[in-house]
Amino acid sequence: MSQDSSQAVTKTGKPGAIRKIATGQLRMGMYVHKLVGSWLTTPFWQSSFLVDCQQTIDKIRASAVTELWIDTGKGCDVQVVSPEPCGAPAVAAAMSAVPAPAPAFRFAPAPPAPMAQELKRAVALIDKSKVAVLSMFQDARMGRAIDLEGALPMVDEIAGSVIRNASALIGLARLKTADNYTYMHSVAVCALMIALARQLGLDDAVTRELGLAGLLHDVGKMVLPMAILNKPGKLTVEEFDIVKGHPAAGHAMLLGAGGIGAVALDVCLHHHEKFDGSGYPHGLRGEEISLHARMGAICDVYDAVTSNRPYKAGWGPAESLRRMAEWGRAGHFDEKVFAAFVKCLGIYPVGTLVRLRSGRLGVVAEQPASGSLLLPKVKVFFSSKSQTYIVPQLLDLAQPGVADPIVCCEEASSWGLVDIDRFWIGEGCGGRA
Numbered sequence: 001m002s003q004d005s006s007q008a009v010t011k012t013g014k015p016g017a018i019r020k021i022a023t024g025q026l027r028m029g030m031y032v033h034k035l036v037g038s039w040l041t042t043p044f045w046q047s048s049f050l051v052d053c054q055q056t057i058d059k060i061r062a063s064a065v066t067e068l069w070i071d072t073g074k075g076c077d078v079q080v081v082s083p084e085p086c087g088a089p090a091v092a093a094a095m096s097a098v099p100a101p102a103p104a105f106r107f108a109p110a111p112p113a114p115m116a117q118e119l120k121r122a123v124a125l126i127d128k129s130k131v132a133v134l135s136m137f138q139d140a141r142m143g144r145a146i147d148l149e150g151a152l153p154m155v156d157e158i159a160g161s162v163i164r165n166a167s168a169l170i171g172l173a174r175l176k177t178a179d180n181y182t183y184m185h186s187v188a189v190c191a192l193m194i195a196l197a198r199q200l201g202l203d204d205a206v207t208r209e210l211g212l213a214g215l216l217h218d219v220g221k222m223v224l225p226m227a228i229l230n231k232p233g234k235l236t237v238e239e240f241d242i243v244k245g246h247p248a249a250g251h252a253m254l255l256g257a258g259g260i261g262a263v264a265l266d267v268c269l270h271h272h273e274k275f276d277g278s279g280y281p282h283g284l285r286g287e288e289i290s291l292h293a294r295m296g297a298i299c300d301v302y303d304a305v306t307s308n309r310p311y312k313a314g315w316g317p318a319e320s321l322r323r324m325a326e327w328g329r330a331g332h333f334d335e336k337v338f339a340a341f342v343k344c345l346g347i348y349p350v351g352t353l354v355r356l357r358s359g360r361l362g363v364v365a366e367q368p369a370s371g372s373l374l375l376p377k378v379k380v381f382f383s384s385k386s387q388t389y390i391v392p393q394l395l396d397l398a399q400p401g402v403a404d405p406i407v408c409c410e411e412a413s414s415w416g417l418v419d420i421d422r423f424w425i426g427e428g429c430g431g432r433a
Helices: 054-061 088-096 115-141 148-173 178-199 204-216 219-223 237-243 246-257 262-270 291-306 317-329 335-345
Strands: 018-022 031-035 067-071 353-356 360-366 377-383 388-396 406-409
Touching: 115 148, 115 178, 115 219, 148 178, 148 204, 178 204, 178 291, 178 335, 204 262, 204 291, 219 246, 246 262, 262 291, 291 317, 291 335, 317 335, 353 377, 360 388
Parallel strands: none
Antiparallel strands: 018 067, 031 067, 353 360, 353 406, 360 377, 377 388
């Protein structure tokens, strides 16, 4: 249906409709349902909100947003210049405005991107996601409803980054600091869940729900006392019993918010269950745990053990996978799902410090586009023989003629190395999670 730019487009043709308007038509009292454009480039992290001051209008008009949807059932409508004509033409127009059944959800196309290019996007995405998750979790701590509609555009942007180049966002999200762990952990688990879902061949609609589940899985921690949540040392038995209540608390929060799907509810409640039945809160065993919750358990643990926490430094990515493989054999994880997880991250995930046969040390900078997981791209920067830094060089171990395979993983502290991540992040992407 066509109309000139001064007319509002309705999806239903009924009072209280969702209307598309130009930003020039925006006025106080309107309720923004959604801004047209990428979540990353819009000036607000929420997708919907009431326009209650001129500053909000000015901020939208000064941005790249040119159109938006308003909900006239929750706020003011556009000023109608003339009434809709009566009779058959009006009936026909109203009928033509009734939307067809929605097609199955698909993520927007996201062609593969080089690592350096996606890293720059990922830095901006992490910065905005950090603010959004902090706001959501603070709302939860204050007992306010979580803006679930506002969370989905964030999930879609994270999914787009993972689809273009999963290593960029997943690698950066691992580099969170101890003081913002709780919030950035949610962003990291969201990205990991999306990557694992794609590795398992799940469709986009389910993958999106799993991303949302990763984003919200730890919201129940907002009921915990801050002294326990940020304790720099080991928890007492009594304190750990309190922590073990966060899955049920989060589940109750999400139920109370309404509109949250079964996948996110399940992952929130059961991401601490273990395959051998030793987990909590219900001690589920094996197939009693849903595939989605088994995925959540793996993604949650991986990000936890690779991250710096108030009480310990994180392990390297490859060392974390090695230890998790041992825990999987001991019964903590579904080993088949864990194998898929390793495949999507790589045997040597980005950021892993390795020693090559030549004696050079390097950090894994990128996964191979195809072929053997044992042959990533490595940025070499240190000679173990001369104990000195060397001119950094990017080696693609999968290329013919590069006969310098990985011998083993190394610990940076063993060689007195600090801030090795700068070698794979590169210049221009100095922002950290």
